[in-house]
Amino acid sequence: MRMILAATLSIAAFVLSPAPTRAAGSDDSEPPTPTETTTQCEEGTVWDEKTEACIKPEDSSLNDDQRFGAVRELAYAGRHDEALAILATMTEGETSRVMTYRGFLLRQTGRIEEGIAAYERAIAMDPANILARSYYGQLLVQMDEMQMAEAQLDAIRGAGGRGTWAETALAQAITSGVTTTY
Known part of the structure; x- marks a missing residue:
């Protein structure tokens, strides 16, 4: 019984521990x-x-x-x-990763409507694209569309994105109003 309890606690600790953060388009959180x-x-x-x-x-x-x-x-x-x-x-071509970064870059250059379209295309191609959802949610924060931003945060969590850079960045943006530029 103790071995089962210890194994269960180990698995729970692993599953509940935060994942490493991720930065835009990469496999690490470092610039x-x-x-x-x-x-x-x-x-x-x-x-x-x-x-x-x-x-x-x-x-x-x-x-x-x-x-x-x-x-x-x-x-x-x-x-x-x-x-x-x-x-x-x-x-x-227009893959989900390309459209995610296109949306980000368009957002950064002030081309908001084009950015929205790129994010929506990325998400339509891959509904579990948590990076696209995070960037789109941050754009929604900038537009003061908090309910829509929170819906993106919920979708990130629903896609298994708890503890990721995508979740953390969007949650912080919703709380603070400050979005990421990378």
Whole structure:
């Protein structure tokens, strides 16, 4: 009986412990590490580690994950228009992850209606996309649409997003009125 109780408590502790936080478009909560993309490359180019040169983002030597990393880095650096241009070169098309980041970048550049459409498209493609729901909810906070923002928070929690960056960022935005810029 004690072994069953101990095992149950261990499982409960694991399940109830908060998950690591997540930042926009990434698998960690840390800001992206600046690379040559933001420190040396001219506008409209990204750093390619293989060639050790700044190249056009549509170059076939880059894959979408590399492009996406550059988009995230540029967005964090506040270079939203450049990030949008690179996002447009992604070969995977209008996937949920692309539309999530498109919505974020459009929101940051003040193109609210386009941002809303991008978030809604991301969520329609993947209703469990908690990052899109968090960013959309934060936009709703900015618009003082608190009930709608809380509905996004509920959807995040319903999709298993308790303790994630997405949940934490939106919950804090609802409480404080301050949204994230990364």
